[in-house]
Amino acid sequence: MSYCQEIGKDRIIFATKEDHSKPSTVELTDESADEPRGLILPNGDINWNCPCLGGMASGPCGYQFREAFGCFHYSTAENKGEDCVDKFTEMQDCMSQYPNLYSRDKDIADDNTLMNGSDGQPLDDNKSVEQKS
Numbered sequence: 001m002s003y004c005q006e007i008g009k010d011r012i013i014f015a016t017k018e019d020h021s022k023p024s025t026v027e028l029t030d031e032s033a034d035e036p037r038g039l040i041l042p043n044g045d046i047n048w049n050c051p052c053l054g055g056m057a058s059g060p061c062g063y064q065f066r067e068a069f070g071c072f073h074y075s076t077a078e079n080k081g082e083d084c085v086d087k088f089t090e091m092q093d094c095m096s097q098y099p100n101l102y103s104r105d106k107d108i109a110d111d112n113t114l115m116n117g118s119d120g121q122p123l124d125d126n127k128s129v130e131q132k133s
Contacts, residue, residue, distance in 0.1 A: 046073055059101065061094035 005012045039050045048057040048066060056065045068091040071084035095102035 040073075046070060060098050061091060061102070064091040064094045067091070 003014055005014070037047075037050075039047055039052050041047050046069065056062070057069075064087070068084060068087040071087045072081040075081050075083055077083040
């Protein structure tokens with residue numbers, strides 16, 4: 001006999017060989033109307049609960065992130081976001097206070113490779129960085 005188990009937002013259905021020997025009676029519901037998906041909602045607002053933000057909207061610098069990202073999203077400046085530099089500076093200042101949470105080590109290593117090459121030596125104008133595949 002099959003049974004269901006719900007864990008958080010997920011529903012797990014366990015089935016037996018007997019259950020598979022006859023047509024399924026399980027009905028899946030369309031939950032898209034219940035829960036907004038994606039970063040930008042249909043009305044143009046930002047979905048701060050979107051997993052694509054990786055938790056940046058919460059945490060010690062969540063307020064600064066929301067202010068900067070929201071400013072950029074709603075910016076009407078000719079060069080989009082140029083009116084948000086102060087907010088991004090505040091966010092960056094906040095993040096620098098929490099290096100364990102907002103580490104830039106990987107980004108810095110990638111930048112150094114682009115500037116100096118994988119051997120650490122500065123690139124010549126005629127030399128390029130080989131990409132690993």
